[in-house]
Amino acid sequence: MVTDTGVLYTIEGLAAGVLMITTAYLVVSSTMVFTPGDTHIIDMQLEQLGNDVLATMDTPVKFGEPSPLELYVMEHDITNFSTHFLLLANTVSQPGFGKIKFNSVIYYRKGTIFDFYHFTDSGDIITGREHMVKVTRRVFVEDASNLPSGPENRTQSVLMEVTLWRD
Amino acid sequence: MEGLDGEDGQWIILMGLIISVSIFILAIIVNQSILVGQTTSESVLDFPKSEIQDIRSEVIRYRNTMVDPYPIQTDIEQLTLFRKTALVNISNTSDRLTIHYNNGVTYYHEIIQI
Numbered sequence: 305m306v307t308d309t310g311v312l313y314t315i316e317g318l319a320a321g322v323l324m325i326t327t328a329y330l331v332v333s334s335t336m337v338f339t340p341g342d343t344h345i346i347d348m349q350l351e352q353l354g355n356d357v358l359a360t361m362d363t364p365v366k367f368g369e370p371s372p373l374e375l376y377v378m379e380h381d382i383t384n385f386s387t388h389f390l391l392l393a394n395t396v397s398q399p400g401f402g403k404i405k406f407n408s409v410i411y412y413r414k415g416t417i418f419d420f421y422h423f424t425d426s427g428d429i430i431t432g433r434e435h436m437v438k439v440t441r442r443v444f445v446e447d448a449s450n451l452p453s454g455p456e457n458r459t460q461s462v463l464m465e466v467t468l469w470r471d
Numbered sequence: 472m473e474g475l476d477g478e479d480g481q482w483i484i485l486m487g488l489i490i491s492v493s494i495f496i497l498a499i500i501v502n503q504s505i506l507v508g509q510t511t512s513e514s515v516l517d518f519p520k521s522e523i524q525d526i527r528s529e530v531i532r533y534r535n536t537m538v539d540p541y542p543i544q545t546d547i548e549q550l551t552l553f554r555k556t557a558l559v560n561i562s563n564t565s566d567r568l569t570i571h572y573n574n575g576v577t578y579y580h581e582i583i584q585i
Contacts, residue, residue: 344513359521412546
Protein backbone atom coordinates (compact mmCIF):
# COMPACT_ATOMS: atom_id res chain seq x y z
CA MET A 305 0.00 0.00 0.00
CA VAL A 306 1.34 3.44 -0.93
CA THR A 307 1.12 6.15 1.75
CA ASP A 308 2.66 9.62 2.17
CA THR A 309 4.42 8.72 5.44
CA GLY A 310 7.79 8.90 3.77
CA VAL A 311 7.40 12.47 2.54
CA LEU A 312 8.06 14.22 5.83
CA TYR A 313 10.96 11.90 6.67
CA THR A 314 12.46 12.60 3.25
CA ILE A 315 12.21 16.36 3.83
CA GLU A 316 13.78 16.03 7.25
CA GLY A 317 16.47 13.78 5.83
CA LEU A 318 17.28 16.34 3.16
CA ALA A 319 17.41 19.15 5.72
CA ALA A 320 19.66 17.13 7.99
CA GLY A 321 21.92 16.25 5.05
CA VAL A 322 22.33 19.87 4.05
CA LEU A 323 22.99 20.80 7.65
CA MET A 324 25.65 18.11 8.06
CA ILE A 325 27.43 19.11 4.86
CA THR A 326 27.38 22.79 5.91
CA THR A 327 28.73 21.95 9.36
CA ALA A 328 31.46 19.75 7.92
CA TYR A 329 32.42 22.56 5.54
CA LEU A 330 32.60 25.07 8.41
CA VAL A 331 34.69 22.74 10.55
CA VAL A 332 37.15 21.97 7.75
CA SER A 333 37.49 25.58 6.62
CA SER A 334 37.85 26.96 10.14
CA THR A 335 41.57 26.13 10.14
CA MET A 336 41.86 28.95 7.63
CA VAL A 337 40.68 32.10 9.33
CA PHE A 338 39.53 34.75 6.93
CA THR A 339 39.71 38.20 8.40
CA PRO A 340 38.58 41.36 6.75
CA GLY A 341 41.43 43.25 5.11
CA ASP A 342 41.91 45.53 8.03
CA THR A 343 44.75 48.04 8.01
CA HIS A 344 45.94 46.77 11.39
CA ILE A 345 47.42 43.65 9.84
CA ILE A 346 49.26 45.53 7.09
CA ASP A 347 50.49 48.10 9.61
CA MET A 348 51.77 45.38 11.88
CA GLN A 349 53.70 43.69 9.08
CA LEU A 350 55.24 46.94 7.87
CA GLU A 351 56.15 48.06 11.38
CA GLN A 352 57.76 44.72 12.15
CA LEU A 353 59.68 44.88 8.88
CA GLY A 354 60.92 48.41 9.58
CA ASN A 355 62.03 47.54 13.10
CA ASP A 356 63.82 44.45 11.84
CA VAL A 357 65.59 46.40 9.11
CA LEU A 358 66.83 49.03 11.56
CA ALA A 359 67.88 46.36 14.07
CA THR A 360 69.82 44.55 11.36
CA MET A 361 71.54 47.75 10.29
CA ASP A 362 72.39 48.54 13.91
CA THR A 363 74.19 45.25 14.38
CA PRO A 364 77.98 45.56 14.10
CA VAL A 365 79.87 43.28 11.79
CA LYS A 366 82.39 42.54 14.53
CA PHE A 367 81.93 42.86 18.27
CA GLY A 368 82.97 46.26 19.60
CA GLU A 369 82.95 47.95 16.23
CA PRO A 370 80.38 50.60 15.33
CA SER A 371 77.37 49.24 13.46
CA PRO A 372 76.69 50.27 9.84
CA LEU A 373 73.79 52.43 11.04
CA GLU A 374 76.02 54.24 13.53
CA LEU A 375 78.57 54.90 10.79
CA TYR A 376 75.93 56.25 8.41
CA VAL A 377 74.66 58.68 11.04
CA MET A 378 78.11 59.64 12.32
CA GLU A 379 79.49 60.35 8.84
CA HIS A 380 76.15 61.64 7.54
CA ASP A 381 76.43 59.08 4.75
CA ILE A 382 72.90 59.38 3.42
CA THR A 383 73.51 57.65 0.08
CA ASN A 384 74.72 54.41 1.59
CA PHE A 385 72.04 54.50 4.27
CA SER A 386 69.36 54.82 1.63
CA THR A 387 70.75 51.97 -0.47
CA HIS A 388 71.24 49.70 2.52
CA PHE A 389 67.79 50.43 3.95
CA LEU A 390 65.93 49.91 0.69
CA LEU A 391 67.91 46.75 -0.03
CA LEU A 392 66.85 45.22 3.28
CA ALA A 393 63.28 46.50 3.24
CA ASN A 394 62.44 45.47 -0.29
CA THR A 395 62.48 41.89 -1.40
CA VAL A 396 63.06 42.83 -5.00
CA SER A 397 66.66 42.30 -5.92
CA GLN A 398 66.65 44.87 -8.69
CA PRO A 399 67.26 48.34 -7.29
CA GLY A 400 64.63 50.97 -7.92
CA PHE A 401 61.77 48.53 -8.24
CA GLY A 402 60.91 48.17 -4.57
CA LYS A 403 57.51 49.16 -3.32
CA ILE A 404 58.57 50.36 0.12
CA LYS A 405 59.41 54.02 0.49
CA PHE A 406 60.74 55.87 3.50
CA ASN A 407 61.58 59.18 5.05
CA SER A 408 63.88 59.48 8.01
CA VAL A 409 64.60 62.22 10.51
CA ILE A 410 66.89 62.31 13.51
CA TYR A 411 65.87 63.69 16.87
CA TYR A 412 68.48 64.89 19.31
CA ARG A 413 68.72 66.55 22.68
CA LYS A 414 70.59 69.79 23.11
CA GLY A 415 70.55 70.69 26.78
CA THR A 416 66.87 70.87 27.60
CA ILE A 417 65.80 71.46 24.00
CA PHE A 418 64.75 68.75 21.55
CA ASP A 419 65.16 69.27 17.85
CA PHE A 420 65.50 67.24 14.71
CA TYR A 421 67.19 67.33 11.35
CA HIS A 422 66.12 65.62 8.17
CA PHE A 423 68.37 62.67 7.47
CA THR A 424 67.30 61.25 4.12
CA ASP A 425 64.38 59.79 2.17
CA SER A 426 63.77 57.50 -0.75
CA GLY A 427 63.43 60.47 -3.09
CA ASP A 428 59.66 60.31 -3.54
CA ILE A 429 57.27 63.20 -3.58
CA ILE A 430 55.05 62.94 -0.52
CA THR A 431 51.43 63.52 -1.45
CA GLY A 432 50.05 63.28 2.09
CA ARG A 433 47.86 60.35 1.15
CA GLU A 434 50.42 57.69 2.03
CA HIS A 435 49.44 55.28 4.71
CA MET A 436 52.52 55.44 6.88
CA VAL A 437 53.86 53.64 9.89
CA LYS A 438 56.65 54.95 12.05
CA VAL A 439 59.57 52.98 13.41
CA THR A 440 62.39 54.26 15.57
CA ARG A 441 65.87 53.25 16.58
CA ARG A 442 68.27 54.83 19.03
CA VAL A 443 71.64 55.36 17.45
CA PHE A 444 74.80 55.74 19.47
CA VAL A 445 76.95 58.53 18.08
CA GLU A 446 80.42 58.25 19.50
CA ASP A 447 81.94 61.03 17.43
CA ALA A 448 79.54 63.84 16.57
CA SER A 449 82.00 66.05 14.68
CA ASN A 450 80.64 65.12 11.22
CA LEU A 451 76.98 65.59 12.07
CA PRO A 452 75.07 68.38 10.33
CA SER A 453 74.67 71.60 12.29
CA GLY A 454 72.27 71.31 15.18
CA PRO A 455 73.36 68.60 17.62
CA GLU A 456 76.11 69.30 20.11
CA ASN A 457 79.55 67.97 19.35
CA ARG A 458 79.65 65.29 22.03
CA THR A 459 79.15 61.55 22.36
CA GLN A 460 75.40 61.09 22.42
CA SER A 461 72.42 58.92 21.65
CA VAL A 462 70.08 60.18 18.96
CA LEU A 463 66.68 58.87 17.98
CA MET A 464 66.21 57.95 14.36
CA GLU A 465 62.60 57.99 13.19
CA VAL A 466 61.73 56.34 9.91
CA THR A 467 58.30 56.60 8.35
CA LEU A 468 57.55 53.76 5.97
CA TRP A 469 54.85 53.32 3.40
CA ARG A 470 54.08 51.16 0.42
CA ASP A 471 53.82 52.76 -2.96
CA MET B 472 -2.79 12.81 6.79
CA GLU B 473 -2.58 9.15 7.15
CA GLY B 474 1.07 8.82 8.10
CA LEU B 475 1.14 11.31 10.97
CA ASP B 476 -0.40 10.78 14.33
CA GLY B 477 -0.55 13.36 17.11
CA GLU B 478 3.05 13.02 18.36
CA ASP B 479 4.96 13.13 15.07
CA GLY B 480 4.59 16.88 14.70
CA GLN B 481 6.01 17.49 18.16
CA TRP B 482 9.13 15.51 17.30
CA ILE B 483 9.66 17.53 14.14
CA ILE B 484 9.29 20.80 16.05
CA LEU B 485 11.71 19.63 18.77
CA MET B 486 14.32 18.57 16.21
CA GLY B 487 13.87 21.87 14.41
CA LEU B 488 14.53 23.71 17.65
CA ILE B 489 17.66 21.70 18.47
CA ILE B 490 19.03 22.16 14.95
CA SER B 491 18.39 25.90 14.91
CA VAL B 492 20.07 26.33 18.28
CA SER B 493 23.16 24.47 17.02
CA ILE B 494 23.25 26.57 13.84
CA PHE B 495 23.07 29.68 16.02
CA ILE B 496 26.03 28.52 18.14
CA LEU B 497 28.06 27.72 15.02
CA ALA B 498 27.27 31.15 13.63
CA ILE B 499 28.57 32.79 16.80
CA ILE B 500 31.84 30.85 16.51
CA VAL B 501 32.32 31.86 12.86
CA ASN B 502 31.46 35.43 13.75
CA GLN B 503 34.10 35.54 16.50
CA SER B 504 36.83 34.29 14.17
CA ILE B 505 36.63 37.51 12.18
CA LEU B 506 38.02 39.39 15.15
CA VAL B 507 41.10 37.17 15.47
CA GLY B 508 43.32 38.91 12.94
CA GLN B 509 42.46 42.35 14.17
CA THR B 510 42.97 41.74 17.87
CA THR B 511 46.25 39.88 17.36
CA SER B 512 47.73 42.57 15.16
CA GLU B 513 46.50 45.27 17.51
CA SER B 514 48.22 43.63 20.43
CA VAL B 515 51.39 43.15 18.40
CA LEU B 516 51.33 46.84 17.48
CA ASP B 517 50.72 47.87 21.09
CA PHE B 518 53.39 45.76 22.70
CA PRO B 519 56.70 47.68 22.76
CA LYS B 520 58.95 44.70 22.06
CA SER B 521 61.23 46.56 19.65
CA GLU B 522 61.38 49.54 22.00
CA ILE B 523 62.67 47.50 24.90
CA GLN B 524 65.12 45.59 22.72
CA ASP B 525 66.37 48.87 21.30
CA ILE B 526 66.88 50.52 24.70
CA ARG B 527 68.58 47.42 26.00
CA SER B 528 71.01 47.15 23.10
CA GLU B 529 71.72 50.88 23.25
CA VAL B 530 72.50 50.78 26.97
CA ILE B 531 74.81 47.80 26.57
CA ARG B 532 76.39 49.49 23.53
CA TYR B 533 77.48 52.65 25.33
CA ARG B 534 78.45 50.74 28.41
CA ASN B 535 81.01 48.87 26.34
CA THR B 536 82.73 52.13 25.47
CA MET B 537 84.69 54.22 27.88
CA VAL B 538 82.55 57.35 27.60
CA ASP B 539 80.75 59.16 30.41
CA PRO B 540 77.36 57.39 30.56
CA TYR B 541 75.42 60.17 32.26
CA PRO B 542 74.70 62.46 29.24
CA ILE B 543 73.83 59.46 27.07
CA GLN B 544 71.44 58.11 29.67
CA THR B 545 69.80 61.52 29.82
CA ASP B 546 69.54 61.50 25.99
CA ILE B 547 67.75 58.17 26.02
CA GLU B 548 65.47 59.03 28.93
CA GLN B 549 64.52 62.47 27.65
CA LEU B 550 64.10 61.51 24.00
CA THR B 551 61.94 58.54 24.96
CA LEU B 552 59.73 60.79 27.04
CA PHE B 553 59.62 63.44 24.34
CA ARG B 554 58.98 61.30 21.26
CA LYS B 555 57.84 57.89 22.49
CA THR B 556 55.78 58.90 25.54
CA ALA B 557 57.37 56.32 27.77
CA LEU B 558 59.27 56.58 31.01
CA VAL B 559 62.75 55.15 30.98
CA ASN B 560 65.12 55.08 33.88
CA ILE B 561 68.59 53.68 33.52
CA SER B 562 71.03 53.31 36.36
CA ASN B 563 74.51 52.23 35.73
CA THR B 564 76.88 51.20 38.50
CA SER B 565 80.11 49.28 38.30
CA ASP B 566 78.52 45.85 38.80
CA ARG B 567 74.92 46.26 37.77
CA LEU B 568 72.80 47.82 35.10
CA THR B 569 69.16 48.60 35.74
CA ILE B 570 66.69 49.35 32.98
CA HIS B 571 63.22 50.46 33.83
CA TYR B 572 60.59 51.06 31.17
CA ASN B 573 56.94 52.06 31.49
CA ASN B 574 54.70 53.35 28.73
CA GLY B 575 51.49 53.26 30.72
CA VAL B 576 50.43 49.86 29.42
CA THR B 577 53.57 47.77 29.50
CA TYR B 578 55.95 47.78 32.41
CA TYR B 579 59.44 46.36 32.20
CA HIS B 580 62.20 46.17 34.73
CA GLU B 581 65.51 44.49 34.30
CA ILE B 582 68.65 44.19 36.35
CA ILE B 583 71.76 43.00 34.58
CA GLN B 584 74.55 41.82 36.83
CA ILE B 585 77.90 42.39 35.28
